[in-house]
Amino acid sequence: MNFSKLAIWWASISTTELIWLTVGLLAQLMFSMRFIVQWIASERARRSIVPEIFWYFSFAGGCMLFAYAIYRMDPVFILGQGTGLLIYARNIHFIWQHKGATTEDNADSGSDKISRRNKATDKTPDKAAAE
Numbered sequence: 001m002n003f004s005k006l007a008i009w010w011a012s013i014s015t016t017e018l019i020w021l022t023v024g025l026l027a028q029l030m031f032s033m034r035f036i037v038q039w040i041a042s043e044r045a046r047r048s049i050v051p052e053i054f055w056y057f058s059f060a061g062g063c064m065l066f067a068y069a070i071y072r073m074d075p076v077f078i079l080g081q082g083t084g085l086l087i088y089a090r091n092i093h094f095i096w097q098h099k100g101a102t103t104e105d106n107a108d109s110g111s112d113k114i115s116r117r118n119k120a121t122d123k124t125p126d127k128a129a130a131e
Contacts, residue, residue: 024068031061052095059088 013021034057041051062085069077 020068020071023064023071027061027064027068029061030057030064033057034061055088055091055095059085059092062088 034054037057038050038054041054042048062081066078066081066085069081
């Protein structure tokens, strides 16, 4: 490798360009982390799975790469990352929606238990509270 060319390039790079280069590299690292966590989770489960954090790494890395693509004014990169962001956001929406439904189901189950207990003792919540 010709280190003199690297040294000339390094000396000529602007601070703004260096910051965006750092953002791009960090974005790529964030985006790559999703595969690492998916691989580890699959190895542990001994089957192919996609853990929840995969989608958060995908979204965070995708947002950073999207910003980098806009800075680079690369329409192919912008379109690719923008489309991916929609998919990642939709999957995160499904995760949160499922968690909300599970929480509501658990809350309903708790009130059902109270209702069954009160019916078993033939007491309404008001009568039970009065005693």
